[in-house]
Amino acid sequence: MVQTAEDDLVEYGFRRVIITITAVLCALLEIVDTTIVNVALNNMRGSLGATLTDIAWVITAYAIANVIVIPMTSWLSQQFGRRNYFAASIIIFTVASFLCGNADNIWELVAFRFIQGLGGGALLVTAQTIITESYPAAKRGMAQAIYGMGVIVGPTLGPPLGGYIVDHFSWPYIFYINIPIGIIATILTLMFVKSPKYGDKLKANQVDWWGIFFLASFIGSLQFVLEHGQQDDWFNDNLITTLSLVSVFGLLLFIKRELTYKHPIVNLKVLKDTNLRVGTIMSFIMGFGLYGSTFIVPIYTQSVLGWSATDAGLLLIPSSITTGIMMPFIGKMIQRGIPQSYMVAVGFLIFFFFTFWMHNIITPNTGANQMFWPLILRGVGLGLLFVPITTLSLSTLKGKHIGEGAAFTGMMRQLGGSFGIAIITTFMAIFNQQHRVNLISHLDQTSFQVQQTVQRLQQGFMSKGFTFNEALAKAYKAIEFKVMVQSSVLTYMDIFMYLGILFLLCIPFILMIKKGKNKIDPADAMH
Known part of the structure; x- marks a missing residue:
């Protein structure tokens, strides 16, 4: 088959609007589902008769499936055709949501959450690739801004939405609300999304099964270690130690396999692109800050200030709205050629001011009014990070490499979040003591x-x-x-201070890398 010209995928007018809405809706579905269950865990525990350790698997299973499937999405899109793969992922996610709501015991729920995660991980990266390719090169910054609104608002919408559903209905409805959205998204995908043609499909004996196995063992083990390390006392636990070794060897064997096999499941050679390499590191740090701060603030307000889950979730909404409002302006700034590295550096600096401000106002009875402006500042910082990092990462890539690049940045953002939450919970326990x-x-x-x-x-x-x-x-x-x-209050103060220092240390690193390597202007490279 002949490779389709990149411009064939660019859409205009009504079709582009529909495709954008469909892709953002699917990304939002996936991300809201990572955080919506957090506030319902207690109710699930009661009705399913599960222990605290068992119920944690509802989150872990979904996260493990997510990070395993994200790096494989580009390859799977090429095998089955992007439209078919995207539609199949929505259907898997929607059916699994129905089964999660109907689960009779904890392990049924965990199994269905894993399947839901396999469908969901694909939605995130494929949605990003579809949006990027539906816009002409000059408007890619705006495309990422629109996609970014879904990704940044999603984690924040989950807790208040979950809290409201649990308070007014029952926990299965946090899964049932996905069903009508999933059905609409499937129909729109089949009607409007196009599939690029990327050469011939592989035969079953050419599929990189070892690559899939090494990837799953590396990512799956790492995710488990990060989620359960703190509660299981890290390397004093045999299972954590074993899985850490599995993860390290899985990574080494995976890299060796992907660099030598003719048809790799993940194309590591795409990382030769300087912008993508820098972008994946920055995506990791951004995931650390985004998920880390989304994790700390609700815990602080609930455990120290005694707020309800719904109130704790609602506190973060103005911050997300600020990020959403900023997205189109940032898209325009990128179109005007303002260097993304400067915007990212300013974003990290603003994030430092947010953490420093929070460090100074935290007390056993801090009110919502005192936290309002620092959280607005957080929203501004995230806006300056998400779109510039994503467009910078994908700006010099073409054709199928866009999907492969999007998979790397997506995976690193998720892993950054997992690392962030694991490190924060560990340090919270140490500082508290x-x-x-x-x-x-x-x-x-x-x-x-x-x-x-x-x-x-x-x-x-x-x-x-x-x-x-x-x-x-x-x-x-x-x-x-x-x-x-x-x-507890002193612990949260420490956590905010160290988070702020981490972001401050990133700034010279970002500016240095771009000055040393910036032979291609990202704005020009997109043409």
């Missing part, structure tokens, strides 16, 4: 001030009808609770 020990060491029972506080609390409890001994025990409990809250 340290602060608790420090605070307790300052509570000297012989100190007059401590004795006064205990007496005041004891008298308060006795006035409510408790006996002398009961009131004394409750007074000590109350002091212990205050220590716990205070150590």
Whole structure:
């Protein structure tokens, strides 16, 4: 078959609008589903009779399936035709959503979530490739801006939407809402999306089965280690140690296989492109910040401030709306030729200001008003990161390499998020313990001030009808609770400070790389 000219895929007018809506809708479906279950885990646990460790698999299974399938999407699109593969992925995702809602026990739900993740991972990258190729080269920045609105808003929409559904209906409905959207998206895909022709399909004996096996063992094991390492005490646990070794050897064997096999499942040679190499590293760091901050803020508001899941989720919405509003302006700035590396550097700097501001305002009773402007700043920072990083990564790629490049940036963003959450939870446990020990060491029972506080609390409890001994025990409990809250607050302050330092350290790295290698102007390279 003859390779289709790239321009054949560019759409105009009504068709382009429909294709864009379909692709963004599918990306949104996939991303909302990664976070929507977080607030429903308690209800699922109750109705399915699962333990806390068991229920965590509902998130882990989906994430593992996601990161395994993302690097393979470009290859699968070429094998089955992009339109057919995209439609099949939506159907798999939609059917699995129905089965998740109908699951009778925890392991049924985990199995269906894995299948849902296999369909969902494909939606994300294929949607990005479809949007990129539907726009002429000069408007690619705007195309990424439109796609970026879905990707950035998605993680934030999940918790409040999940909280509302769980509070007003029941947990299966967080899966059922995917069904009507999935049906509409499937019909629109079959009617409007085109498939590029990329040479002949491979025969079954040419398929890179070893590549698939090494990729699945590397990514699957790594994702499990990241999700369960903290609760299982990292390398003191035999399973975590074994899977870490599997992951390392899986990666080495995967790289060797892909560089030597004639028909690799993932084309690693595409990483020779300087812009894509830089873009994948920056995608990783952005995933770290995006998912890391989306993870910390709701936990802080729920565990320290005592907010409901819905309120905690709603707090992040203005930040996402800010990012959404910024997207078209950033698309225009890229079209005017403003270097993406400068925009990314400013984005990281703004993210540093956001974390520094949060570090300074966190207390045991911080209000939503105090967090409003820092979170708006977060939205501005994310806007300056997402579109420039994505367009920079894909700007010098052509034809089927666009899909392969999109797969790399998508996978690195997801892995950055997983690393971010794993590292943050580990450090939270370490810092919390340290602060608790420090605070307790300052509570000297012989100190007059401590004795006064205990007496005041004891008298308060006795006035409510408790006996002398009961009131004394409750007074000590109350002091212990205050220590716990205070150590939590200090921990969140530390986490924000270190996150900010990480982003600050990235800035010279970004500017240095682009100055040293910037022989091709990204804006010109797109033509």
